[in-house]
Amino acid sequence: MEDLFGGAAPYYARYRPGYGQAAMEHLAETFGEDSRVLDLGCGPGTIAIPLARRVRAVLAVDPAREMLAEGRRLAEGVANIAWLQGDSTVLRRLPPFEHVVMGRSFHWMDRGSVLAELDELLPAGGAVALVGPARQRGEPWQPDAQPWQPVERRVCEEFGLDIRTAADSFHATGEHHHDVLAASPFCRVESRVFSRRLVWDVDGLVGLQLSYSYSSPARLGDRLPAFVETLRRALLADNPAGRWEQELVSEVLVARRR
Ligand SMILES: C[S@@+](CC[C@H](N)C(=O)[O-])C[C@H]1O[C@@H](n2cnc3c(N)ncnc32)[C@H](O)[C@@H]1O
DSSP, rough: OOOTTOOOHHHHHHHHOOOOOOHHHHHHHHTTTTTTEEETTTTTTHHHHHHTSSSSSEEEESHHHHHHHHHHTTTOOOOOOOEEETTOOOOGGGGGOOOOEEEEEEGGSOOHHHHHHHHHHHHHHEEEEEEEEEEOTTTTTOOTTTTHHHHHHHHHHHOOOOOOGGGOOOHHHOOOOHHHHHHHHHHHHEEEEEEEEEOOOOOHHHHHHHHHHGGGGHHHHGHHHHHHHHHHHHHHHHHEEETTEEEEEEEEEEOOOO
């Protein structure tokens, strides 16, 4: 578990886009300013850090020491975040919290068990919020949706890296988070979608690629420099202007009990 994103944390912190201010506002309003929120699978604090300005306290929990170290570094001076090493199997051992947020992390977990356990731990009115890329229910996942992704995929395949090897329950079962929530005690689900325009350069796309678990620096080992060079060349051969645009659409699912 610890090595899932081996060596990726600095790339994650620098190159993985967050969800934007409007999405953070929505979370803050959902939880309320006096709340204590668990950010489970917090990574380098993508949600924990902006959210901490708007709530009483954030418990930022992740199994990866490297992610927590990046988070602590980025959050220097933010006093109301507690960074703890742990995962979705240690929820009972954590200090009390009233709401939970999971950003791009729920798919790594045994989703049904986590929700059943949260049902025992969260007070009445406690919300579970899931944040991540917007995906239509019932539609197959599209690995090549962005213009640069076929190139990245080709290079990854050349290096024996397969996005589908990631232990991702969404891909494995096809069951959308929304449906998992709807079948759980947190069955009252509301969805909000937030859009942003991003512009990438080649360094950004290479850094983004190194932030993924299936192509992390640890997975590449001593092939890392060759991978970076090959990917950079392939991207620029495909698009010599070196500028890529993306409409990043994120979804926030807020789920409550009946
Ligand atoms: C893609 S990152 C998401 C980071 C951040 N929350 C965000 O929104 O960008 C997924 C994180 O989930 C963590 N993770 C993986 N399995 C987990 C589990 N079972 N329980 C909690 N966190 C887990 C990983 O270590 C990683 O930092």
